[in-house]
Amino acid sequence: MTHARAGAEPAFREIVRRYERPVMSLLARMVNDPALAEDLAQETFLKAYRRLNTFDTERRFSSWLFRIAHNTAIDALRRRGPVEIEPDQEPAVPPPPDPVEAADLGRALDAALGKLRPDHRMAILLRYQQGFSYEEIGDAMGIPEGTAKTFVHRARKLMAAALEKAGWKPE
């Protein structure tokens, strides 16, 4: 980190290499467009490089980086405008006949995730994809810890409702 802050490119390349997968996963799910996510990931790392001297080393680097990624994704979603989904045409993935495969559940979860509000989606991704605590989610999203917890809770309930509606009932 010290080398990268001093402007050393190999050190920054190492940072990009280390964080490209989590940043890409987050952005791909946020914007639901792999090509756009690629561009946004590049933009995120460029912004991070330009702002490295503002990074407080007392903070967790990933929280700081994900905050940049979050803001970049939100800006891109604003530019793109709202995507209207008709309630009857929601891309729900129903459960296939037994034996049910994990991939089908994964796709159903992905579809439910895509229908969440961007800030709820981000909170879910940071919590369950990155394993962040509520405090870290708050730090990355620029919201209080309590709000982060509320976002995760609400988002999870909405996803449960979406899955149930699509026919995924608990045993």
Add this chain to the structure above:
Amino acid sequence: MNPDLKRELGRWIDADRSGRDDEADAAFGGVFRAVPQPALQPGLPDRVIEALAREAADRARRAKRAAAVGLAAGLALLALAGAFLVSSGPRLFFDAIDLGVRGAVWTSEALERGLGLWAILGQIGRVMAAIIATPQVTVALIGIGMVGALALYGLQRVLSSEQESS
């Protein structure tokens, strides 16, 4: 489906439905692992480093352009000021002596009569206006002003394009 995953799915939905938040949190963590990972295109670190190099090159080019504009404006101002001094140097020299003498006489009279600050400033203004209100000085001042304004505009354009790109 993996029986553990099926059980976790049931546990999550049931826990969320009955408000057992911690249990729902833990169970959902297990279920969420089923979500497919997006494919990762290779070469992102290289593309980021290339973009950084392009940015650095652009910055250097803009800095060079700003320096060139500043230098050209400075040289133009110097040339104009030099031409002005050469063309009106002798007249300015005698004007300055005349102004000095008249100023000294007027100031001593003003002190004797006890004139106020505004009267003194007004008189200085009138004398300066008399010097400036000649075609030569007016043209030279307008020329210097225009070159200065053009230089400021050029610098502002160069700097704003740099801000937009960063």
